[in-house]
Amino acid sequence: MDSSTSGRDLAVGVFVLAGLAAIAYLSVQVGGLSYSGPRGFEVVATFDNVGGLSARSPAMISGVKVGQVKTIGLDADLRARVVIDIDPNLELPADTSAAIRTQGLLGDQFIALEPGAEEVLLGPGEEILYTDSALDLESLIGRVVHDAGIDDEN
Amino acid sequence: MKALVARLGRACIGFVSGLGAITRFAGAIGVVVLTRPWRFRSLSRQLYDAGALSFVLISxxxxxxxxxxxxxxxxxxxxxxxxxxxxxxxxxxxxxxxGPVLTALLVTGRAGSAKAAEIGAMVTTEQLDGLRMMSIDPVDYVATPRALAIFFAMPLLTAFFILFGILGGYLVGVNFLGLDSGTYLASLETSVDFRDDIVAAFLKAGIFGMLVGLISTYRGTTCTPTTEGVSAATTSTVVTASVCILVSDYVITALWGV
Incomplete structure (x- = not known):
């Protein structure tokens, strides 16, 4: 009787522990709770247009994910101010440039970082000065159609 | 005609008084949960029944x-x-x-109906009256451990359901349909948000757990002491709990704003 009771208790304990581990895995790994821990290394970049970029969009160097977008807001000049959370072990030169690119033709948007050649490193909280905004496909098509229209009239 | 209207009135009064009775029952369980003695032995036994034994079904x-x-x-x-x-x-x-909805429906079918039938059989064989005669509160001794076990088991089982679902999707997508394994996991990880998705899932699981635990033990203790009574209690547990799960799922989703 007593051994069957303790066996049952063990099964319940294993069940509860495994369940809590599953919840923790879903929160941390899948839910992306606290990416790269508390010592995340933040840099700021301003863009004229962020397009479809959103919080948690990835930041990549040569196609490798090194961080993600933390927040997107407006700065004093009403340009989009993007805070990027980057892997703290990464040493980025101060003249690194950031561009908003699209994965494939219709895929999600991400920030492509292009390391520069400067000896000085980019510090936490500093701003990336060279930025390239999202390609606005609609206005591009609009311009092409408009130009074609003018050609017809001439 | 007069009889029809009277029947409508009786049905309405019955519905409202039923709601009142289940609320009082919930209050009684709440008081028992907050006051000593806590019946850990009994809770562990019920958690084994409702949780650990449901693991294979859920996964x-x-x-x-x-x-x-x-x-x-x-x-x-x-x-x-x-x-x-x-x-x-x-x-x-x-x-x-x-994850949350199907787990709750499966737990209703497996554990909820079983608990209602178990308590219903105790009512029919006058075991609850026996307990009352020994001045043991049946809500404390019988209903609370069962309701609590279902409440605790629900989020854990939901987590297992989701994890095994993701694994099943991975098996079919990557091994059978030839998708890249990195693509599958990356699109999963970048699109799932902690607050909007994970917290909402476990909020739902907790609320569904409360509903199923409460409804099944309430239906069991208020069962008519006949064999038909037990079968009616089981049926109404499954029906009421399922409808409550689906309706509250919509309400939680709408209020949580996702």
Whole structure:
């Protein structure tokens, strides 16, 4: 009787522990709770247009994910101010440039970082000065159609 | 005509007084939960029954659901050339809706009906009256451990359902349909948000757990002491709990704003 009771208790304990581990895995790994821990290394970049970029969009160097977008807001000049959370072990030169690119033709948007050649490193909280905004496909098509229209009239 | 109207009135009064009775029952369980003695032995026994023994059912169901989602999602996504979002489709559907709701429905069918029938049989054989005669509160001794066990088991089982669903989707998407494993996991991880998706899933699981635990033990203790009474209590547990789960799922989703 007593051994069957303790066996049952063990099964319940294993069940509860495994369940809590599953919840923790879903929160941390899948839910992306606290990416790269508390010592995340933040840099700021301003863009004229962020397009479809959103919080948690990835930041990549040569196609490798090194961080993600933390927040997107407006700065004093009403340009989009993007805070990027980057892997703290990464040493980025101060003249690194950031561009908003699209994965494939219709895929999600991400920030492509292009390391520069400067000896000085980019510090936490500093701003990336060279930025390239999202390609606005609609206005591009609009311009092409408009130009074609003018050609017809001439 | 007069009789019809009277019957409508009786039905309305019955519904409202039923709501009042289940609320008082919930209050009684709340008082028992907050006051000593806490019946850990009994809770562990019930958790084994409602939780640990449901593990195989829940994980097998989760896996099948994930596999079907991957297959169906792939067929739809491939028309738009968007197979790379399969992980997001499988993960978000499982975490936001299917995981909590299907787990709750399965637990209702497996544990909820069993608890209602068990308590109903105790009522029929006058065991609860026996307890009252020894001045043991049946709500404390019989209903609370069962309701609490279902409440605690629900979020854990939901987590298993979701994990096995994601695994099933991975098996079909990567090993059977030839999707890249990195693409599947990356699209899953970038699209799932902690607050909007994970917290909402476990909020739902907790509320469903409370509903199923409460409804099954209430139906059991208020069972008519006959064999038909037990079968009616079981049926009404499954029906009421299922409807409550589906309705509250909509309400939580709408209020949580996702």
């Amino acid at each position: 097998a169901s989760g896996m099948t659901v994930g596999m079907v989602l991957a297959l169906q999602g792939y067929n739809t996504l491939t028309r738009f050339g968007a197979e790379s979002s399969l992980g997001a489709v499988v993960g978000l559907s499982l975490i936001r809706e299917l």
